[in-house]
Amino acid sequence: MLERELAAVADAVEGNLVLPGDDDYETARRVWNGVIDRHPIAVLRCASVDDVQAGVTFAREHGVPVAVRGGGHNVAGHGTVEAGIVLDLAALNEMVVDPAAGTVSVGAGATWGQLDEATQRFGLAVPGGMSSRTGVSGLALGGGYGWVRNAFGLSSSSILAAELVTADSSVVVTDGERHPDLLWALRGGGGNVGVVTRFDFRLHRVGPEVYFLLVYHDARHSGATRAMRTFRQFCGKAPYSVSLMARLGVIAEDAGGFPPGSAGVPFVAFAGVFLGDPEEGERLLGPLRRLSSDPLRDESGPVQYVEAQRAFDDEYPEGGRYYWKSTNVVELSDSAIDLITATGASPASRRSSVDVWHIGGAAAQPVDGAFTARPGFLVHPAASWEDAHHDAKNIAWVRGLVTALAPYSDHSRYPNFAGFEEEGDRMLRASYGPNYDRLAAIKDEWDPHNLFHLNQNVLPLVGPFDETAARAR
Numbered sequence: 001m002l003e004r005e006l007a008a009v010a011d012a013v014e015g016n017l018v019l020p021g022d023d024d025y026e027t028a029r030r031v032w033n034g035v036i037d038r039h040p041i042a043v044l045r046c047a048s049v050d051d052v053q054a055g056v057t058f059a060r061e062h063g064v065p066v067a068v069r070g071g072g073h074n075v076a077g078h079g080t081v082e083a084g085i086v087l088d089l090a091a092l093n094e095m096v097v098d099p100a101a102g103t104v105s106v107g108a109g110a111t112w113g114q115l116d117e118a119t120q121r122f123g124l125a126v127p128g129g130m131s132s133r134t135g136v137s138g139l140a141l142g143g144g145y146g147w148v149r150n151a152f153g154l155s156s157s158s159i160l161a162a163e164l165v166t167a168d169s170s171v172v173v174t175d176g177e178r179h180p181d182l183l184w185a186l187r188g189g190g191g192n193v194g195v196v197t198r199f200d201f202r203l204h205r206v207g208p209e210v211y212f213l214l215v216y217h218d219a220r221h222s223g224a225t226r227a228m229r230t231f232r233q234f235c236g237k238a239p240y241s242v243s244l245m246a247r248l249g250v251i252a253e254d255a256g257g258f259p260p261g262s263a264g265v266p267f268v269a270f271a272g273v274f275l276g277d278p279e280e281g282e283r284l285l286g287p288l289r290r291l292s293s294d295p296l297r298d299e300s301g302p303v304q305y306v307e308a309q310r311a312f313d314d315e316y317p318e319g320g321r322y323y324w325k326s327t328n329v330v331e332l333s334d335s336a337i338d339l340i341t342a343t344g345a346s347p348a349s350r351r352s353s354v355d356v357w358h359i360g361g362a363a364a365q366p367v368d369g370a371f372t373a374r375p376g377f378l379v380h381p382a383a384s385w386e387d388a389h390h391d392a393k394n395i396a397w398v399r400g401l402v403t404a405l406a407p408y409s410d411h412s413r414y415p416n417f418a419g420f421e422e423e424g425d426r427m428l429r430a431s432y433g434p435n436y437d438r439l440a441a442i443k444d445e446w447d448p449h450n451l452f453h454l455n456q457n458v459l460p461l462v463g464p465f466d467e468t469a470a471r472a473r
Contacts, residue, residue: 002062006042013054015047015091028088029080031069032133034319035391036077040067043086046109049163049171049197055087056195057169060451067454068195071111071135075324076418078191078454079138089137092197099124102203103160108137108196116306125206125305127152130245132310137196142416142456143188143371145378147273147308148206150243150361156188157367158202164194167447175200185442188371189432190415190456192439193446207305211274211281213244214311215289216251216258216297219266224248224341227268227291231356232332234288235377240361242284244272248344249353257297266345267296271311278302316384320351323383323395325402326417327409330376332356336408339401340379348397349385356380370432370439371415379405380417415456428458437461 010017018028019042028043041064044055059066065084072079072090080086089109096105099122106115113132119125129139129146136155139146144155152158161175162183172194174182185193217227231246238244247269251262258265270288274281278301282289289300316322329336344354357378364375381401383394412431413423429436436458443450444460 002041002064005058005062009042009044009054009058013044013047013051015051016045018043018045029086030319031072031074031077031079032316032318033075033077034321035323036080038077038080038082040081040084040086043088045088045091047091049165052087052089052165052195052197053169053171055085056165056167056451059085060167060169065454066451068191068452070109070137071133073131073134074138074416075322081454087195089195089197097122097124097203099203103200104203105198105200106136107198110136112136112139112309113306116309119203120206120208120304120306123205123208124203126158126201126203127155128309129155130309130311131313131316132306133313136199139416140199141186141188141190141196143373143414144416145357145359145363145373145414147243148204148275149359149363150238150240151275152204153362153365153367154188154371154373156186156369156371157362158204159183159187159199159369160202161200162186162196163198164196166194167449167451181442182446184368185370185439187367187369188415189369189439189442189458191452192443192455192458194452206275209278209302210305210308211276211278211285212300212303212308212311213270213272213274213281213285213289214299215295216267216269217292217295219248219268219341219345223292224266224268224345225337228332228337228341228356229334230287230291231270232337235358235360238358238360239284241276242272242274242281243361243363244270244288244358246270246356247353248341248356249347250345250350251296252350257299259296262296264350265296268341268344273305273308315351321385321388321391321394323398324380324417325398326378326380326414327402327405328359328374328376328412328414329379329405329408330374330410331408332377333408336405339404343381343397343401343404348383348394349390351384351386352382352394352397354379354381354401370435372433372435373414374410374412378414378417380414418456425459428456432458
């Protein structure tokens with residue numbers, strides 16, 4: 001099927017078109033999440049913007065779905081597709097840092113580890129995620145929560161400009177003056193309006209050394225409830241210079257750094273980054289660090305920012321099986337804490353956790369973009385397991401907590417942790433709120449036939465868009 005057409009693409013592009021039967025096809029089709037097992041008709045390893053145009057043109061003209069892969073870490077598997085074409089952007093990873101202007105230009109195939117390595121030479125950073133292996137593009141397009149969110153906002157808030165290939169294969173540059181609606185849509189609106197090939201980001205002063213909190217406390221004997229109430233109280237007064245997360249789970253058999261005999265013990269961990277004098281960070285975060293006199297594990301202290309970014313890399317290995325969801329909880333009430341602690345103490349897999357992110361400061365401020373975070377707490381059950389026979393119970397564990405928390409939530413989600421596709425348009429409307437209709441109108445203008453639908457998909461607008469009414473909602 002389409003053999004001649006694919007051969008023509010292979011002859012025309014600078015990069016490499018990988019087809020079923022090629023020696024590296026199995027490697028090329030795989031993504032980070034082992035749950036996702038799809039077989040594209042081709043993987044185009046793009047070496048240039050021209051290659052991206054060729055791939056988009058092929059998909060549009062022949063009516064095949066197109067997936068866009070940056071780092072390949074999208075938990076829902078949007079970076080691959082069954083019986084379609086994958087545009088692999090990994091080779092588009094060039095970076096140019098301008099420390100005087102406080103900006104960086106970065107190719108959409110770069111990872112946050114690559115970007116941090118380039119910018120930290122100047123003590124600068126773009127607000128990234130919490131893993132160095134995550135792709136820059138996918139994280140930023142979906143919002144981007146990370147270690148410095150409360151100080152500097154989401155990754156998407158720092159997007160200044162972008163180059164993208166649109167559904168008609170045009171190359172368009174958007175910034176504050178050229179196509180400003182496109183720029184607005186890219187700030188958290190997912191990959192709905194085109195294939196981004198380059199970003200320009202605003203840089204912020206970070207590090208190179210930061211104070212990193214990472215401490216695990218025994219959660220038995222009501223320890224989890226006490227820990228989470230302390231966390232809630234602390235976050236209510238925390239300065240913008242600190243971004244915190246609580247993590248609940250049980251210690252896995254092969255987890256390193258814990259006392260002998262700890263396997264199966266429930267824990268509450270606190271993790272976070274403080275920007276400023278490390279001594280001040282130690283003083284400020286001391287109440288969380290010293291919650292128990294003998295923590296199970298304590299790796300807190302001054303570290304290089306790039307090391308903080310790598311802290312959880314090894315907990316999410318390539319090929320593991322993952323299912324994630326999220327829900328925003330405005331007030332972390334005692335009853336909500338009870339649900340969270342009970343779920344954290346009884347995961348379907350000992351590799352899983354319930355993460356509770358504090359969202360405040362700059363992260364919770366309204367932005368000129370499609371996605372604005374909700375102030376409060378993002379509850380993120382993250383299932384991680386190895387055996388495909390255990391898929392159902394792990395997925396049910398994640399969904400169960402999100403369902404149970406519905407009375408405490410505004411029903412919005414963080415787009416990058418949405419949880420496959422089962423909630424669809426209803427979830428997206430709740431998450432984008434009054435911005436949804438404007439985003440749908442921009443989608444209708446730039447991709448009316450929804451060519452780019454393998455993402456946090458917003459459908460093209462049906463009917464006229466009333467901006468005044470949308471903003472009033």
